[in-house]
Amino acid sequence: MDIRMTDARERLIELARERGASLAGLSQLIGRNPTYLQQFVRKGSPRKLEEEDRRTLAEFFGVAESELGAPADKSYANPHADWVEVPRLSLDASAGPGALGAQEISFDAFRFSPRWLREMGLEGADLTAIRVEGDSMEPLLRSGDEIFVDRNKRGHEGIHVVRIGDALHVKQLQASAPGRIVLISLNRAYAPIDLARDEIEVIGRVVWKGGRV
Numbered sequence: 001m002d003i004r005m006t007d008a009r010e011r012l013i014e015l016a017r018e019r020g021a022s023l024a025g026l027s028q029l030i031g032r033n034p035t036y037l038q039q040f041v042r043k044g045s046p047r048k049l050e051e052e053d054r055r056t057l058a059e060f061f062g063v064a065e066s067e068l069g070a071p072a073d074k075s076y077a078n079p080h081a082d083w084v085e086v087p088r089l090s091l092d093a094s095a096g097p098g099a100l101g102a103q104e105i106s107f108d109a110f111r112f113s114p115r116w117l118r119e120m121g122l123e124g125a126d127l128t129a130i131r132v133e134g135d136s137m138e139p140l141l142r143s144g145d146e147i148f149v150d151r152n153k154r155g156h157e158g159i160h161v162v163r164i165g166d167a168l169h170v171k172q173l174q175a176s177a178p179g180r181i182v183l184i185s186l187n188r189a190y191a192p193i194d195l196a197r198d199e200i201e202v203i204g205r206v207v208w209k210g211g212r213v
Contacts, residue, residue: 008069009041015061030056059115085109088129126151136185145211153205163201
């Protein structure tokens, strides 16, 4: 008999009771059919929880994964365990005349759980965080907002951070004539800028923003 898994099943029932959650509801939380955890608890099938399912349940209950059958060293009681860091760079992406780019050196970081990144559709993204300066992308982006730039996404449409010479800009990109790109500001006080494709370097697509309310 696997004592550890017996304890995990009993602990799952206890946690569900304390939280007022049903096993059917918890099964749906981890993307399984409604009877999945009922069978795990009552029939021992599956024999153990899949790692991702166990992690999701541990995050939901705010307990260590070891309480649900993981080795003791896997614990969400540690606030930094398995968190993903998004580096903050000492750069400004101008939503205005253009901010001079400093060295891309991280001075801080945002920390997010892998689950949050999955929910935001950002799992596997190559993210860096930089600050917006200026008002040309208002009302969507305001001066002082932090934006996440995915360097894996460098399409020709959408809002991107681009480099023109030594200056960084955050603009909506739109394909123009062959070999040309238009940089569009959401603030109508700023006119579009039409450039040859080889005049700019597309750094990455803006995929998330955060800022003070």
